[in-house]
Amino acid sequence: MGRRRFLGLAGSAAASAALVACGGGKSGRPLATGATSRPDDRSPRASPSPTVAPGKQGETLRYSGFVQSDRVYDPHKTQAGPFYGQQALVFSRLLAYESQIDNVITPDLATGMPQQPDAQTFLFSLNPAARWHDQPPLNGRPVTAEDVKFSIERQMNGDPSFVHKAKWANVDRVEAPDAGHVIVSLKSPFANMLGVFADVNAFVVAPQLVDGREFGPDNQVGSGPFRWLEWSEGKFASVVRNPHWHGGGGRPYLDGVSVAQPKGSGEIEAGLRTKQLDAVAVGRPQADKLGRNISGLVEQTVGHSLFFGMRFFIPQVPFNDQRFRSAVAIALDRRAMVDRFFAGSGGVNPWVSWPIKRWTLPESELTATPGYRPGAGGRAADIKEAKDLLAAVTAEKTLPESLALFVVEDAEKNLGMGSLMKQQLLENLGLDVAVYAVPIGDMVKRLFTGDAPWAAGPDNGWVDLDDWLYPYFHSAGTNNSFPLRDAELDALIVSQRAELDEERRRQIGFEAQRRLLLLNAGVNFVSERVVTLSWPYVRNFPLDASDGYQHRFADCWIDRSDPTLHGR
Numbered sequence: 001m002g003r004r005r006f007l008g009l010a011g012s013a014a015a016s017a018a019l020v021a022c023g024g025g026k027s028g029r030p031l032a033t034g035a036t037s038r039p040d041d042r043s044p045r046a047s048p049s050p051t052v053a054p055g056k057q058g059e060t061l062r063y064s065g066f067v068q069s070d071r072v073y074d075p076h077k078t079q080a081g082p083f084y085g086q087q088a089l090v091f092s093r094l095l096a097y098e099s100q101i102d103n104v105i106t107p108d109l110a111t112g113m114p115q116q117p118d119a120q121t122f123l124f125s126l127n128p129a130a131r132w133h134d135q136p137p138l139n140g141r142p143v144t145a146e147d148v149k150f151s152i153e154r155q156m157n158g159d160p161s162f163v164h165k166a167k168w169a170n171v172d173r174v175e176a177p178d179a180g181h182v183i184v185s186l187k188s189p190f191a192n193m194l195g196v197f198a199d200v201n202a203f204v205v206a207p208q209l210v211d212g213r214e215f216g217p218d219n220q221v222g223s224g225p226f227r228w229l230e231w232s233e234g235k236f237a238s239v240v241r242n243p244h245w246h247g248g249g250g251r252p253y254l255d256g257v258s259v260a261q262p263k264g265s266g267e268i269e270a271g272l273r274t275k276q277l278d279a280v281a282v283g284r285p286q287a288d289k290l291g292r293n294i295s296g297l298v299e300q301t302v303g304h305s306l307f308f309g310m311r312f313f314i315p316q317v318p319f320n321d322q323r324f325r326s327a328v329a330i331a332l333d334r335r336a337m338v339d340r341f342f343a344g345s346g347g348v349n350p351w352v353s354w355p356i357k358r359w360t361l362p363e364s365e366l367t368a369t370p371g372y373r374p375g376a377g378g379r380a381a382d383i384k385e386a387k388d389l390l391a392a393v394t395a396e397k398t399l400p401e402s403l404a405l406f407v408v409e410d411a412e413k414n415l416g417m418g419s420l421m422k423q424q425l426l427e428n429l430g431l432d433v434a435v436y437a438v439p440i441g442d443m444v445k446r447l448f449t450g451d452a453p454w455a456a457g458p459d460n461g462w463v464d465l466d467d468w469l470y471p472y473f474h475s476a477g478t479n480n481s482f483p484l485r486d487a488e489l490d491a492l493i494v495s496q497r498a499e500l501d502e503e504r505r506r507q508i509g510f511e512a513q514r515r516l517l518l519l520n521a522g523v524n525f526v527s528e529r530v531v532t533l534s535w536p537y538v539r540n541f542p543l544d545a546s547d548g549y550q551h552r553f554a555d556c557w558i559d560r561s562d563p564t565l566h567g568r
Contacts, residue, residue, distance in 0.1 A: 059558035060256040061538070063279040064268055067237050067261045073215040075203040076155050076162055081460075081547035084201055086231065088550040089239045089257065090133070091203035091222035092246075094124055094148060094182075095194060096551055100463045100544045101303075103358050105198045108551070109143060109223070109246070114197075119189040119500060120172075122197075124148070124182040129246040133227045137208045140244065143223050145176035151204045152184070164201050166471060166478050189498055191505055195464040200548025225252040225554035236260055245554070253557035269293065272533065275568040278558070279534035279541055284345030287531035296564055297533045301345075302543040303355025304530050305461020308341065308417060311522040313453035314482050318399055323389045325520040330371040331386035331428040332421060333379065337526045341415050346528040348372055351516045352468050352509070353527040355545045359465040359506065361513050369517060383428050390429055402432045406446060408457025412437040417456060447481045461527065461546050465509045469493045472522060473512075482521040489515050537562035 070080040075087050095113070098104040107113060109130050115123040126145060132138035156168045170190045175183040186193065196202060209221060220228040225247055226239035240256040260277065262268045265286055271277035273294055282290065291297060310329075312319040319325060334348040347354040350361040350369075366372045370385050393399070407418035418435035425431040438446070446452035462468050471479040473486075474493045492512040499505040516522070534541050537559045542552035559565070 055250070056253040056539075056557040056559075057250060058253075058255060058560070060258055061254050061279070061553070061556060061558065062258045062260070062277055063534075063541075064262050064271065064277055064281065065259040067232065067234055067259070069217070069231075069233060073217055073220070074210075075201065075205055075215065075220075076151075076158070076164060078201075079163055079460075083231075085547045085550050086228075086237050086239070086259075087203060087220060087222070088200065088224070088548045089226040089553060090220055090224045090228045090242075091205070092130065092143070092224045092551075093198060093202045093204060095198035095202075097198050097200075097463065097544070097549060098552070100305075100546050100549060101355060101357065103195075103463070105194055108198075109148070109204060113194075114184075120186040122184045122186075122193065124184070126180045126182065127246045128180060129248075130223055131244055131246070132206060132223050133221050133242060134244065135221060135227070137213075138206055138221055142179070143204065143206075144179045145182045146179070147206050148182045148204050149174045149176045150207045154205075154210070164199070167196050167199060167202075189500060191497055191500055192464045192466045195466075200463075200546065224551055226257065229256070234261060247554055252554040254553065257553055272297075272535075275535065278538050278568075279532060281530055281532045283342060283528065284531055285343045287533055290533055296536060298536050298538070300532045300534075300541065300543055301529050302532070303347070303353070303545060304528050305353040305355050305463075305545040306458060307349055307353045307461055307524045307527045308337065308411065308415075308456070308458055309349075309522065309524040310421075310454065310456040311447070311482060312520075313447075313450045314484065314521055316450065316453040318393065318397070318403075319453055321393055321397075322519060324393045324399075326370075326518070327386045327389035327393070327429065328425065328431075329520040329523050330382050330389070332371070332424055332525070333428075334372065334525050335374075336424070337417075337420065340420055341417070341526060342528045345531070346526050348526055349524040350513045351522070351524050352465070352513060353461050353524060353545075355527060355529075356461070356463070356468075359468065359509050361510055365510075371517075386429060390431075399431075402434050403454065404436060405433050406436050406438055406443060406452040406455045408443055409437045409439050411457040421456060459524075463546055465505065466493075466497055469509070469512055470497065473516065484519065484521045486515070486519060489519070535562075535564050535568075537565040537568070 066082045068080060069083040070078055072078045075084065075091055078084050092109045094108060094110050095105050096108040098106045109126055111125045111127050126143065130143040131140050132143060134140035152168060152171065152174050155162045155165050156171055158165055170186050170188060172185045172187045177183065217231040225242055225245045227242050229238045229240050231237045236259065238256060238258040241252050241254060245252065268280050268282065269290060272280055272290060287299065312325055314320050338344060338346045338348065350366055352360040354360050367374050371382055373381055405418055405421060411417040412435065418437065422433040422435050425433050443452060443455060443457065447455060470493050471477045473480060473484055473489055475485050475490050489512060492508055492515065496505050496508040496512065499508060532541060532543060539559050540556045542549060542556060
């Protein structure tokens with residue numbers, strides 16, 4: 001499931017989780033450039049407006065989001081979307097995603113894409129303008145190849161608390177022949193290596209940051225477009241402009257970014273109406289309401305790869321029977337979930353969530369697949385097939401009188417996810433299901449001990465095909481808590497890792513998803529289309545399918561010539 005904290009404050013499901021990527025802040029007052037952090041304040045410090053530069057530069061962007069961490073502040077260890085989303089504003093990577101949805105990768109610390117003399121060697125030249133933020137303990141020194149080497153090897157050789165360690169497992173060695181060049185050599189060709197360098201958590205950190213120190217909510221020194229100012233859990237977070245950023249072009253244009261965690265939908269509307277918030281991310285129903293109540297707002301939408309699904313601990317009866325798992329998966333009405341969870345603003349998924357167009361099974365194929373067939377006729381066919389599968393099981397064995405379904409507490413409280421599944425399975429299959437809502441931390445422990453043999457809730461979405469497959473479904477995957485052992489699927493997963501032709505790799509990915517739809521060890525039901533509303537004076541507000549894209553706020557700006565800025 002991941003350790004992301006799912007909240008329902010925005011009035012919709014994945015909208016709340018999508019906001020997790022945005023961090024949060026208590027108010028929209030301007031930030032004091034160069035001020036020191038005071039993470040225990042109940043509100044951000046007020047200050048005079050920063051000096052306004054001509055053109056795009058100037059102003060502080062203020063928007064709503066969540067300020068929720070897992071209390072693990074290390075960039076290489078945290079799994080909390082709100083926190084590493086905020087870290088993306090201040091830390092750099094060798095490469096970065098310009099678009100996760102379209103798989104567009106661009107240089108960050110590197111001067112360009114790496115040279116590849118062969119399929120296993122990557123030669124990077126570092127931007128000589130890249131410098132650490134001008135604050136202790138780094139005091140603006142250059143970012144060097146040794147920093148990059150340290151950051152990769154730290155994860156490669158780290159203990160299990162380095163949760164992204166497996167991403168670097170195929171690296172054979174990292175060399176820093178001089179301060180400006182890095183050579184990464186692989187053990188074998190790996191199709192997603194560029195994606196690993198650009199991964200949302202592939203931050204470059206300096207050895208001095210971990211030498212006798214610990215990362216904390218007030219100790220985050222990077223080389224990115226903004227400098228860390230403050231993080232107050234559950235309240236607010238903010239960053240200020242790094243005037244010496246290596247990105248060039250006068251960027252970042254904004255003097256700072258301030259994000260606020262709202263107490264409810266009323267606070268979101270009030271903040272937007274008074275322009276204490278410049279932008280908000282919400283679900284479809286609230287977006288429609290805000291659009292009716294406040295004229296002139298600009299709407300953007302994006303499909304979010306975070307999804308709601310279920311998984312089985314397959315050694316346990318009756319989940320050890322593939323027919324039973326398939327009967328349950330097919331009988332559950334995914335389109336009813338889209339309507340219930342997102343007011344229709346979303347879509348159904350194979351294993352890879354539908355917003356990740358590069359890898360997800362085509363919808364034309366999905367509509368002919370059991371569990372996904374559209375219309376009343378398609379639903380009737382699904383239910384019949386599910387009943388036939390269940391009848392085949394019960395002809396051979398006796399099922400428990402009641403089945404326990406463990407649901408992430410917030411998903412049940414805010415969406416009634418478990419209750420909906422219980423209702424559908426009773427109506428369609430006559431199964432009696434007892435729903436147990438548990439906190440997400442408890443759920444994570446249960447998944448890996450087999451104490452939640454049938455579990456449901458929100459789950460992290462990912463970018464590359466390998467991230468969707470290898471950790472979860474390969475026999476050696478570190479997150480294979482099912483635990484699934486399938487030789488045919490293992491072969492497909494290994495094959496896509498080594499396939500460098502993207503179209504052939506895509507077809508292998510399709511085959512792997514077809515296999516998963518038959519095995520039904522883990523099931524991805526639905527993902528939301530999130531809505532962002534902003535005032536017209538906000539330009540280039542970034543959106544993407546998953547967390548960690550916030551470095552692109554360097555391209556966002558406030559248009560002071562726009563008439564809607566009046567009254568801000």
